[in-house]
Amino acid sequence: MTLQVTEITNLAIDLIGVRKTYRKKVQALRGVNVQVGRGEIFGLLGPNGAGKSTLVKIMMRVVRADAVMGTVLGRPLGNKNKLAVTGYLPESHRFPGYLTGMQVLDFYAALARVPRPVRRSRAPGLLDRMGLTRWADRPTREYSKGMLQRLGISQALMNDPELIVLDEPTDGLDPMGRRDVRSMLLELKKAGKTIFLNSHLLSELEMVCDRVAILNEGLVARQGTLAELTQRTVEYRIRTSGDLQAIRGEIEKRSGTIRNGQIVLGGRDAQGVNELIDLLRQNGHLIEAVEPHRLSLEDIFVEALGQSTAAPAVSQTGGRKA
């Protein structure tokens, strides 16, 4: 019982069986389960139309789920006290053009029940952090897309949230801006905040996320830490001189494959690598390099969608190991 309570309190987001069908026709979510631990950065991936935005919108009450169980910050979905400590940056957000940057922060923070003195003291710091101090008193209609994005992130942080939900946070930002956002996310994580990221930029997610979920056709295709997801897809690549075709059969017996003139051995099987090296030496091959290769998140993503470009042997090996 104690364990269960601990598990519940350690989860910032614990959603079970999220379902949503639009206009009784389009099944956006077909029973999604998502668990996000407190203090971690969680990334949600998926192709267009996978249901990512719908899931985020359900979490933030923008869209109503047909069915959902579970909690956000330990309370049922939509609990106002918990929404007051949740920051949200929607994709393609739009601020009223007549408001200045400072007024935007003040207005949305007031709606989030942040007391006026706190708003007054917090806003300048956030604007400064985002490099918008000079623009604080200019109407947002004069802002560039990148500036609006940075202002949007500031807005999401005005209530000093426990949970921060960011939908495409680096959209419209230049490389420097993206780097700033990444370092800010890591700072927030250090401060104990939970961050839920929805992004199509896999490389960026890979740099900051502790855990990810891959959503496809309304279902979670994969979910776990990056280490968990990449573990079974680690492969060794052995580069040699000489013709490998003569010993192809022997290589394949040892679960290896020949790809682009290299031997590829899936998994973390060091013993298997050594056996292959012995085989190669016995047959007079000069070994030029042995490289452990970890697949990128993009590779995992593509594989999860059933469109993997990786060698079949990798999947087979992964399956064998599993």
Add this chain to the structure above:
Amino acid sequence: MQVWALIVDSFRDAIDRKIFWIMLVLSAATAGAMACVSFDAEGVNVLFGTWHIDSEFYAVGSETGRSAIAATIIKIVFDLSIGWVGIILALIATAGMVPAMMSPGAVDILVSKPMSRHKLFFGKYVGAMAFVLMQATVFVFLTTFVAGWRWKCWILELLWLIPLTVLLFSYVYGFCALFGVLTRNAMASLLLTLVAWVGVWAPQTLYETFVTFEEQIDPDQRYQRAVGALKWVLPKTQDIPLIAGKLAGAALMSDVIATESGTVTDGKKEPTIDPRQAEERLSDVNIAVSIASSLAFEGVLVAAASILFRRKDF
């Protein structure tokens, strides 16, 4: 805190719109035009005495003159500036508020805040009222001040025109908010509101016609009763000037109505409507019933709009 933030936001939205300033300029221009006219014991001075029009009716100092001036101001307020012209301008300024709130990207942040959608919608609705309240306050204060300063007729009861103008606007804006939620389009909601306004106006006018020409066109009062029932249910926009007349002490407004609608015969204006009949009509208005039944209808519209807004996915 949250509703106040929404009202302040609406205020900022309003002053950002050109139409807000156009309305203020119109108010100032109307007050300026009024200031060009003054009244004395013998009649009316126009353009600071350039022309003088003899009139016992507007003679300063008499009770008749005071009522006539009050009635004139009411007519200016309701018929010219804050009447249909003003309401249309206010609708143009505010028709976009609900659709803008519901636009993609904007609504996401708003509905994710810790407040109910009803409260959010209500806050925006009240914000639109605040816009009209500001305009009405400026205009009525200006006209009341000019009437006191130039016309020597201080009628503080005219300040009743401020809440009454907001009330009149709210009767119409209920439709606008509902159409705003349904269409999410400012222009469509504005046009539909104007159509609805005509729909509200028609039964009131028809009813008056059936009452006035009862014997000629509706001797058994069949149509009168049907239209009367419809009129009773719908917002009674045409009662507002009459209520204003009552509250502002323009007891003889009926005379103004009668005289202004009269024809000139041998240099003397003869009223075509019996002043007594007009006065009866003025006193017939039951303020509480008129306002309560109109607000009830408005409440139904706003509740429907709010429920639709709450149920929508964005």
